[in-house]
Amino acid sequence: MAAVNDNIKSYTGFKAITILCLVVLYAPLVIVTIYSFNASKSITNWEGLSLYWYYDIFAGPESAKWKEAAWNSFTIAIVAATMATSIATLAATAMVRGGKFKLRTASFGLISLPLMVPEIVLAVATLIFFNSIGFTRGYFSILVAHTAFCIPFAYLPIQARMQGIEDSFEQAAMDLYANKRQAFTKILLPLMMPGIISGFLLAFIVSLDDFIITNFVKGAGVETLPTAIFGSVKQGLKPNIMAISTLLLGVSVVMVTISYFVSKKDNTQ
Amino acid sequence: MPDEAFNMAQHHKDADMSPSSTAAIEVRDAVKRYGTFTALKRISLTIEDNEFFTLLGPSGCGKTTLLRMIAGFEDVTEGAIHLFGDPIADLPPHQRPVNTVFQNYALFPHMTILENVAFGLEMRGKSKSEARSKAGEMLELVQLSEFAKRKPSQLSGGQQQRVALARALAPQPKVLLLDEPLSALDLKLRKAMQLELKHLQRETGITFIFVTHDQEEALTMSDRIAVMSAGEMQQLGSPTDIYERPRNMFVADFIGETNLLEVSVDAIAGGRATCHLGGGHELTCNEVEGIGVGAKVHLSIRPERLFMSEEPAEGESLKGRIKENIFVGTDISTIVELAEGPDFIVRTSNSDRGNKRIFEPGTEMFVNMELGAGRLLID
Ligand SMILES: Nc1ncnc2c1ncn2[C@@H]1O[C@H](COP(=O)(O)OP(=O)(O)O)[C@@H](O)[C@H]1O
Ligand SMILES: [Mg+2]
Numbered sequence: 001m002a003a004v005n006d007n008i009k010s011y012t013g014f015k016a017i018t019i020l021c022l023v024v025l026y027a028p029l030v031i032v033t034i035y036s037f038n039a040s041k042s043i044t045n046w047e048g049l050s051l052y053w054y055y056d057i058f059a060g061p062e063s064a065k066w067k068e069a070a071w072n073s074f075t076i077a078i079v080a081a082t083m084a085t086s087i088a089t090l091a092a093t094a095m096v097r098g099g100k101f102k103l104r105t106a107s108f109g110l111i112s113l114p115l116m117v118p119e120i121v122l123a124v125a126t127l128i129f130f131n132s133i134g135f136t137r138g139y140f141s142i143l144v145a146h147t148a149f150c151i152p153f154a155y156l157p158i159q160a161r162m163q164g165i166e167d168s169f170e171q172a173a174m175d176l177y178a179n180k181r182q183a184f185t186k187i188l189l190p191l192m193m194p195g196i197i198s199g200f201l202l203a204f205i206v207s208l209d210d211f212i213i214t215n216f217v218k219g220a221g222v223e224t225l226p227t228a229i230f231g232s233v234k235q236g237l238k239p240n241i242m243a244i245s246t247l248l249l250g251v252s253v254v255m256v257t258i259s260y261f262v263s264k265k266d267n268t269q
Numbered sequence: 270m271p272d273e274a275f276n277m278a279q280h281h282k283d284a285d286m287s288p289s290s291t292a293a294i295e296v297r298d299a300v301k302r303y304g305t306f307t308a309l310k311r312i313s314l315t316i317e318d319n320e321f322f323t324l325l326g327p328s329g330c331g332k333t334t335l336l337r338m339i340a341g342f343e344d345v346t347e348g349a350i351h352l353f354g355d356p357i358a359d360l361p362p363h364q365r366p367v368n369t370v371f372q373n374y375a376l377f378p379h380m381t382i383l384e385n386v387a388f389g390l391e392m393r394g395k396s397k398s399e400a401r402s403k404a405g406e407m408l409e410l411v412q413l414s415e416f417a418k419r420k421p422s423q424l425s426g427g428q429q430q431r432v433a434l435a436r437a438l439a440p441q442p443k444v445l446l447l448d449e450p451l452s453a454l455d456l457k458l459r460k461a462m463q464l465e466l467k468h469l470q471r472e473t474g475i476t477f478i479f480v481t482h483d484q485e486e487a488l489t490m491s492d493r494i495a496v497m498s499a500g501e502m503q504q505l506g507s508p509t510d511i512y513e514r515p516r517n518m519f520v521a522d523f524i525g526e527t528n529l530l531e532v533s534v535d536a537i538a539g540g541r542a543t544c545h546l547g548g549g550h551e552l553t554c555n556e557v558e559g560i561g562v563g564a565k566v567h568l569s570i571r572p573e574r575l576f577m578s579e580e581p582a583e584g585e586s587l588k589g590r591i592k593e594n595i596f597v598g599t600d601i602s603t604i605v606e607l608a609e610g611p612d613f614i615v616r617t618s619n620s621d622r623g624n625k626r627i628f629e630p631g632t633e634m635f636v637n638m639e640l641g642a643g644r645l646l647i648d
Contacts, residue, residue, distance in 0.1 A: 171342055172375035174362040176389030177440065186388075190379045 029249060036242035043239050053243040062232075066244065069228035073208055076143050076224065081203035084150035085158075088199055089192065091151075092158040093184070097167065115152050122149060123216040130217060137219025145217045146207045153206045154199035157263075161195025194262050201259045205252060291353070293318045293444050293476040294339060299348035301334050301500075308334045310500045311348070316444075316478060316493075318353075321470050323479045325487040326497035327523070332480045333372075335497075336446050339478065340369050352443060363392070368437035369446040373453075374429050376421035382432050383408065383417040389440040407435040410469075427458045434469070444476045451486065463490055484524045488512060496520050512571075518646050521569040528570045530611050534562055534645070542645060544568060548609030550587050554643035567646045572602065572616035574642040577626055582637035589613065591632045601627060605636050 008014060035043060039050035057066045091111060095104065114122060126145050135141055169191065173183040189196075211226040218227060225248065229241055294316040301309040309331045316322045324332045337343040339350060341362035350358045357365050368389065377385050386407050390400035408414045411431040421429055430450060437445055447466075451459045467490050470477045481487050487494050488508040496503040496511060496519075504516045515521035522529060532544035532552070542556045552568065560566055576582070577591075592604040592612065598619075605613045613636055617626050628634050 166373070166375070168371055168373060168375040169377060171362070172369070172371060172377070173388070173392075175340060175342075175367075175369045176436070177363045177392035178388075179361075179363050182392065187377060 032242045033246045033249065035239060036246040038239055038242075041239070043237055043242070053239045056240045057243055060240070062240070065223070065228060066225075069223045069225045072139065072142075072222065073225040076139070076146055077204045077207040080143055080146035080150050080207045081154070081200050083147045084203045085154040085196060085200040087147075088151050088154035088158050088203075089196055091155060092162050092192075092195075093188070096159060096162045097170075111155050112152050114149055115156075119212045123213040126213060127216045137217055138222050141217045141219065142214055142222065142224065145213050146210065149210075149213060150203035150207055154203040157198035157202060158192065158195040161192055161198075165191050197262045198259050201255045201262075205255050208248070208251070291318065292316060292351070293320065293353060294478065295349075295351040296335070296339075297349045297351070299335070299338065299350065300346045301331070301338060301343065302346045308500050309338075312497075312500075312502055313348075314495055314502065314505060316476060318476055319474050321467065321477045321479065321490060321492045323481060323487045323491035323494045324497060325481055325484060325494050325523075326503075328482055330497045331500045332482075332497060333448055336369070336448050336478065336480055339444070340367055340446055341365050366443045367446060368440060368442040368444075369448065370430075370433045370437045370450045372448045372450065374421075374433040376429055376432055376436070378421055381418050381420060382413065382424070385421065385432060386436045386439050389436060393440050404435075404439055407439045408432075410438075411435045426453055427462065430454065430462065431465075434466075438469070438473060438475070441473075442475065444478060447477060447479045449480055449482070452481070452483075459486075466490065488524070496523065498523070514644060515569060516647065518567055518648050521567075521644070521646055526572055526614065526616070528568075528572060528575075528611075528613050529646075530568045530570070532566060532568045532645075534560060534564045534566065537562055541640075544643075544645070546587075546607070546610050548607055548611075550607055550610045552585055552587070552643055553640060554645060555641045557645040557647070559647055560645050566648065568643045569646055570613075570638060570643045572614045573600075575613060575615040575636055575638050576617065577603065577605070577615055577628060577634050577636055579634055581635045584637055584639045585642075586635045586637045587613075589634065589636050591628045591630045591634065593630055594627065603627070605634075607636075 035046070036053055037049050037051065038046055039052055040047035057063060095108060095111075098104075126148070130137065130141055130145075135144075165188070169187050170183045173187045174180070178186060209226065210224075211230060214224050215227050215230070218224070223231065225244065229244060232238070233241060292315045294314075296312055296314050299309055299312045300307065312331075312335060324335060326332055334343060338345055338358075341357070341360060341364075345358045348358075349356055352365065352367065357367075376382075377388065380388070383401060383404050386404035387397075387400040390403050391397065395403065405414065405417065408417055411434060413428060413431055413435070416424060416428065416432075421432065424432065430453075433450070450466075451462050454462060463486060466477070466479075479487075479490065488511075491508055493505065493507055494511050495505045498519050504511055504520045506514075511520060512524055515524060518529070521527050530546055532546055534542050535545050535551070536543045537556055540556050541553050542560070543551060543553050545551055546568075554568065581588075587607055587610070589605040589607045589610075592606045595602040595604070600619060601617050603615045603617065605615055607613065615636060
């Protein structure tokens, strides 16, 4: 292990490339975070530390708009992630435990394809589909669209987890007089839980963050945080955007941290 | 239903059932096919109540398949399986009063040891407290009470093995299935567990069906053994039967060490067959039904049934020369070369060293055996 590390470290340019990558990835985030605490109205001149812009989004003239957008974003993310995770859990159970049914490979492709399709294509397709069935655009159209595109994100960690669970556990349960349903709820589901939680968190973040599809299917008057931020930026960049971005970043960091600890807790060992 | 069959076996007999309805398990003409591959080719066997029964055979011969068919994890392509007289082939696993000790133990990793052992009892409708107290008793039986609150991963292999055993025994199954339960343990622990298992079987009176590929283990533990190979039953009998009276080449070769000699039968008289070994050597052994004069067959002689001496002894004697002595701990294996005939392996107990039964390589001597020591085999 040590030898391999030494090797990589001794490559010419290793240090420079590493630093460059870190700077490109994190410098913007650091700058946004720092400037969200700026007292200035300008987004580039530093005029001292202040919580003014946080006060502004919670109590300023636009606070009602932000609150409504945040409410929409979080309720949609929670409901869509919950539904997507439930569907993904059932799909993964069928795919991994359903034996070798026809079109198994095709089914897997169908579930994960949306990850490969450009999001703009999905957005247009979803919009056209909703129009053709006469689904009014608004809160519920966003919810349905988010549930649909979150399924593959929830599915992947759940399936990965399930493949690591030998089927002898369920067989042992059935051998000990558990019926199929009891074997699922008492044995398989608890063992899958780390995968399910990871899947849920991933789906939640993806939904919270989505702009393109939401923008297409939301209809007039309904905003989520990303669409509201975009709308506000179009009218000029103000430091309050940085405050909101920093808060969203905080939510992501919390999610990623939970996800990390859940995935580290391997209960099949 | 199975409960009735269990308690009222005698009654069933009177009620004009087939006489084998008291058998714990009866497998009738069972065939198992995976697609075009036939894993079991028409197996029939009867396992009596309270029996320690072993399925023995090399890896891939279909032992696990047969066990999983009895447990309900594989369906039966053809044939029937009866448990105390009741057909069970169509019942799902959770409706069969049969429990399994899995090869990899399959202990539930998210539950404590106590919860694992209580699981079957709870699924059978016992209250949580009742199940736990019964599970506690089972843990006492396998001497693991102090580990009740641990998770399976915090136990050693041998301890996990005993938990798996306690978990499978707790709901008091009619039949316990064990699929190579000792194969992951080291030799010393395995020997100890063999005794413990045998002891548990006697104590509980539950019928055990034990799967192993280790012939020594099978001989030590079983009341009866079914020797299988390539999906077929080769021989069914007590350990002594199988060891001393193997029916065919496969059984003789698979169980223990043996001298397998090609012979032709010269004469049969008075229940004895005189055979020709080549090089002018002759041997007489017991006649075997189905092998007539002129037959070219194999003769099996266990190395420990042979002994060496300077002068020919009573019984059968063949003149030969010592090729090599091999020290194997408790015994010495000697390879003896017959003049223009086959080689023999002779096993002499190390304690016989002083009795002049061991000779230096190159010595001319006689290999002797009792009259019935060799056994003719149907191929
Ligand atoms: N699910 C299956 N599909 C196809 N072949 C199988 C399956 N399970 C077992 N077999 C085959 O059946 C034969 C017997 O297997 P098994 O009962 O596991 O043998 P054993 O337990 O005696 O080692 C083997 O040749 C194995 O490859
Ligand atoms: Mg096996």
